[in-house]
Amino acid sequence: MRIRQDAAHYVLPGGIDDLVHGRSSDPFAILGRHNMGRVDVIRVLYHDAARVRLVVERPRASPIERPMRRMDDTGLHVGTIPAGARYHLKIVWADAVEETADPYSFGLLLDEADLTLFAEGRHRQLDQLMGAQPMVVDGTPGVRFAVWAPNARRVSVIGDFNFWDGRRHPMRLRHAAGVWELFIPGLGPGERYKFEIMTREGHILPHKADPFARFAERPPATASVVASPAPFAWNDAEWMATRGRAQATDAPLAIYELHVPSWRRPRGDPDRIMSWHELAGELIPYVQAAGFTHVELMPVMEYPFGGSWGYQPLGLFAPSARHGTPADFAAFIDACHAAGIGVILDWVPAHFPNDVHGLACFDGCALYEHQDPREGVHRDWNTHIYNFGRHEVRGFLIASALMWLERFHIDGLRVDAVASMLYRDYSRREGEWIPNIHGGRENLEAVAFLRQLNETVRETCPDAMMIAEESTAWPGVTRPVAQGGLGFSYKWNMGWMHDSLRFFARDPLWRGHHLNEILFGLHYAFSEHFILCLSHDEVTHGKGSLLARMPGDGWQRHANLRVFFAFMWAHPGRKLVFMGAELAQEAEWSHEGEPPWRSLDDPLKAGMLGLVTDLNRLYRDLPALHMLDSDPAGFAWMIGDDTANAVLAWLRLAPGHAPVLVVLNLTPVVRRGYRVGVPVGGPWRERLNSDASAYGGSGVGNGGGVMAQPEPAHGQPCSCVLTLPPLAALYLQPAGEGS
Template sequence: MSDPFAVLGPHKNGRRWSVTALVPGAESVEVLDGKTGKREAVLHRLDGRGLFSGYVRKGVATGPYRLRAKSGDTTWEQEDAYRFAPVLGEMDEYLISEGAHLELWNSLGAHPMTHQGTKGVHFAVWAPSASRVSVVGEFNQWDGRRHVMRSRGTTGVWEIFVPALPDCSIYKYEIRDQAGNVLPLKADPVGFGAEHPPSTASVVRDLGDYAWSDNEWMATRAERNGHDQPISIYEVHLGSWKRKIEDGNRPLSYLEFASELVAYVRDMGFTHIELMPISEFPFDGSWGYQPIGLFAPTIRYGTPDEFRHFVNACHRAGLGVLLDWVPGHFPTDEHGLGQFDGTPLYEHADPREGFHQDWNTLIYNYGRREVQNFLVANALYWIKEFHLDGLRVDAVASMLYRDYSRNDGEWVPNEHGGRENLEAIAFLQRTNELVYKADAGVMMVAEESTSFPGVSKPTDQGGLGFGFKWNMGWMNDTLDYIGRDPIHRSHHHHQMTFGLTYAFSENFMLPISHDEVVHGKGSMLSKMPGDGFDKFACLRAYYGFMWGHPGKKLLFMGQEFAQGAEWNHDQSLDWHLLDHAWHSGMQGWVKALNNVYGETPTLYQTDCNASGFYWLEVDQSDLSVYAWVRQGKDGTDPVLVVCNFTPTPREGYRLGVPNEGRWDVLLNSNAEEFGGSGHGPASCDSEAIAWSGQSQSIGFDLPGNTAVFFRLRNGLA
């Protein structure tokens, strides 16, 4: 039945008014005057399904009447959901049909409201091929007969207002396909809350009006997120950053993160926190990368308002918040989006287009306007409703290519016979355009692992329109190099320099993410060759190379203090390691890198501009030494970065410098406070000795496995 309202509820029959009600299990039903509470009429039972009907006065039929039902010795009263008019209007219908409803979440989903003077919840869901849709839950004994929804014609949307239903009610949708078969109960695609896993129902959450107090941050974040600003990101998996061992080994809550995580990240000098996906997901082991509820912050750590409290606390502490966003695929769990209305609604019908072989997940049909609208609106939802400062879009490469991880014959070419997914490209471009139009101060970041052109170029220049792109090539090359025995590094010298041949072709971030410290890859510390002291020295030098290299920074939690074990999502980081000097020294080194990076415009102003970088020593493969200059926008305030990637000290090492004067040591990874030996250069006065193409040079002792930063005194020569 597509319109139960045509039968149920109040209706005018000639000159008389009637009320028809379906109350399964009732033996008798009466109509009560909603104003006086007096019995108005006794409805006649029409059949054994619980269908009752009878005549009432016009004033009752058009007013707030109630139903009183009886079965045996049990009597109950209830509102009649079928006396209420639709909530969605013509503009909603038009925008949904056009795939242009940019605030789709304000129309679909479950919304507590007062409608026609009565409090309740409005439900709306898109299921165009369904023959019947009902909202079910504990409030109606999970009985699909009790709240059958109204179809809104060609929109494919079904809606109903359920009176007297409170916030936090659990619910799902019972959907019948075109043949009338009842499908597995579905969670709400636009639900704002969910039950604790492994339960899978949606939960009514009132988004309401949160009392934000982050005005100062919101007014300045466009500047803070700019390409010429210091951006150092701490990537976090909330479930395993820190756990309460004394309380059943539970993870922290959003409210606890607002205190403990925010204070830690701020003290460490990071500028942003990036959260691995928190859109509701059923399986802990997916780390959130197989989401079911794109509009629901996971209940694992608290409610939507508690998540807002966390974001608000970040902003008040001067920290931005990015969210990993997964529009590339979704899981096949039966309560999710797959075959939502009995048809491949959100996904492609052809598995060559609609199934990810690597992850056993389904792929969105980006060419269907309603699906694209659903995803675009979701991106805007996180930005607008939760004040997020940007989205890091996961697995972009898998979206861009139709043959991604597929053999010949396992994929469908585009309309031109090519491998590019034109619909996905258009979707990404539209998403970036609309997000930046909604708020130019946010950042959209692509995890894109190929050399697809123009990922971070504006769409009007043919690009995808992202603000930044993860530099996966840099990450792979440098990690391969640093993991080698130093005796072999001279043969792979180019792996540390190759990234500079394309470093400014995109607006790059340098990521050492969770993917690099899991699945048998080991922790960052375990990747380092050698034993004990050499491992820590090598890792400190590598981080120095990273922070001195052009590009914004990202480091996964635990690597800042050299976690020894591979990351495990089921347990806390090994915070006890900070009792050991080498680990606490590593933490101090990362903090010092962040602080110097944030306080030295030379090191961030030209992260995305070739004018801010040039090599001093690029070919010393026999020494495994690299040296370069970072300079500010106007070519002033030069900083030298020198890295020695062998354990062999280079005593009396000479380096050409671009300016005459005294060069002070900004950072030395071998300093005792960072766990080093304490050896290294002090301030150096330049000498008129030509070296490496420079008229001036300095001589100093360069310890093994060490990164040193020098800054010209006064900085403006």
């Protein structure tokens, strides 16, 4: 049917000038379909198109093309079609012809209930709601974009598909939630994009990457990338069904922390880093052989500056493109699980960097951060602090945590810099911080966020671990929220780490006078569910390697490190060491290098790896070493006051299992005829001697075991007489008893 051309159809509504010049906050008021009785008027904006034609789709006949009228030099094209008819566009460019659906022909995209949950900070799957979502709308494939920018005057999607022109795809604002949305037909996974944001004052901000992007360009490039919606191919159902038991507080937990880019350089090339596929092929068998139960990856969330090691992330929903695609990362996790290895990620909700393409001043105002630098800036790191008082910010962070745990099957998150979140005066001088509403220094909003985070994770992924890096004496970090705690599963024991490193750095001649430094940790060892940590922070920033801190000549330094590790594995608390420590690395860690793999030709280095491997095996195999790690009933002192000889001895205990006697000689002097009390008589077998020749030691010991006599000592009914090797630890168990 022929449609009468009415001049009224081509009368342009108000706001055209703002739309044409990229200032309009409501493009749908002008663009797209607008009914005028028996016809719909279609308006589209293509500044550089030679011609635009309407292709009217008819259910039982061929489509009909209708020309659109170009409205002077505005770039606006107007045409008419029968009311309600389906249509698409044929755009004639200077060098191509494009057929596409009209982005402004689609109705509201986001469900009101979802937007309400987002505004309340209670939407748990923002990775599926916000950002770039490939989908089919009304039979048309494309990508739905959604971004939170409530203070913006105008937000546009820009990318290669529109020549990064912010006038082409301005978005629609859903006012109640402050979320902008737009469906762009014809796009799919792999497209690069950003958001162009105009402030209320009319200024164009530097182009912003998508805070909810699930993939991004490899740095230093900064664009977001539309991720594939295809589900990952998981084969870890057995692991996921049983991991809760393997991560319980009475299970052995031995964690190998690593910085993925510098763990191993392909073919020794310092300019290359491993892909997830390459890492799976080399890391997994290494970790298996060394006996670790878990790996902990320093942050893999997309981050712009390599020198931050990932601790200044901007893509909290995207694994770094440095190592491959999200699917590649998922395949790495799947391979770890197939090998019986859990995966923990470092996760950073404490702060974010001020890169102009990131979250800082996202829509022209302090959106994710605080406006006042006394609340919103970390002077130590020159980064911004999340505003935990905003529902949307809390929801953003919690949804990120849940995505890693649910979508990527991550077994635990280590929450970085919790202490900096808990205190408003953290690393601030007088006058540089604002007290809370009660006049105190506690950050009540951050406390509420951490409790909400841990409660939500507990409800959603009850068998996943949440681990706090918390360096103060904040009470109840691992106590359930219902009991007034923060609700974490585990806490890094920073106090034990500092005291122990200080003690083992001392000259053995004086250690007897400083036993309190390593005895003090037993006063609070059972107050939380602790992880004993020797992390990356202890082997960088001028601190030197662990080995470099040990006193004495080369042999003594290695012996000191061996007895330190044996002390750590026998002490209550789960274990974590950073890569390179197991090799007795000489130099301080650098993210630009790699651990000294070639040093394993040295018997002292190979011996250290052998010791750590055996410690992990015994830690797993002997329940007394792990079952009661959070219970004082699992520990009993035998000797804690021998300051003259600098000898310590204790028992590790577990009901129904054989005890383990631990004896440390903290000097380079061999102690012969040294009596130690034990609970039962008869033969005791030497399960570990850190001075064994196989570890690079002197080989002094007890011939594999001793006989305990019914002679009371140290409050025990029996005792055994031992030869204590120099700078060494002994683990002994009653022979013949089950472990």
